[in-house]
Amino acid sequence: DIQMTQSPASLSASVGDRVTITCRASQNINTYLNWYLQKPGQAPKLLIFGASSLQGGLPSRFSGSRSGTDFTLTISSLQPEDFATYYCQQSYITPFTFGPGTKVDIK
């Protein structure tokens, strides 16, 4: 199975901060990397697919990038509704696997 790691495991930030979350795959997954946001008690929500494509209807403050097997989710200016846990997921090969998550909370 492809192992996905994320860093940091958690971070504290303020509204307006620029936030960066990193996800690393244990092998090449091309650009088959998706990012999700999950709030407590809710289902995950797709943010970014294909490493850098913003899901329709979502604000442009979310962006994704790739460098080899390292992937980055950036929130350019954190908003109150962005405090949540973020997961990466590889869709290159089954079994699809998720990272352990990064919890973003209020500083």
Next chain:
Amino acid sequence: QVQLQESGPGLVKPSETLSLTCTVSGASISGYYWSWIRQPPGKGLEWIAYIFSSGSTNYNPSLKSRLTISVDMSERQFSLKLSSVTAADTAVYYCARHQSGNVVYGMDVWGQGTTVTVSS
């Protein structure tokens, strides 16, 4: 808009079979891949399996020996059966749709999730 709704027993006894159904509304099942994902309490997400509208399936090897998923186009439902459950199968179970008819583009529609507890 497309909506998914999981249904099934919230409590299952150890060694028995967990059965869940996902009902699709607002869109056809045809032409899409549909997945089951679970999340144990306080933990991360685990992909369980997917099924295409034609009935072709792909299972997580870690669960394959206990797992069966199926689709009922006429009812716009797909189902999951997990046999010989243990406490380790206690989780919130989600159903989800892979967007654009391809598994690589992420899961864009999710059900609200249903909590399944394995306990005697």
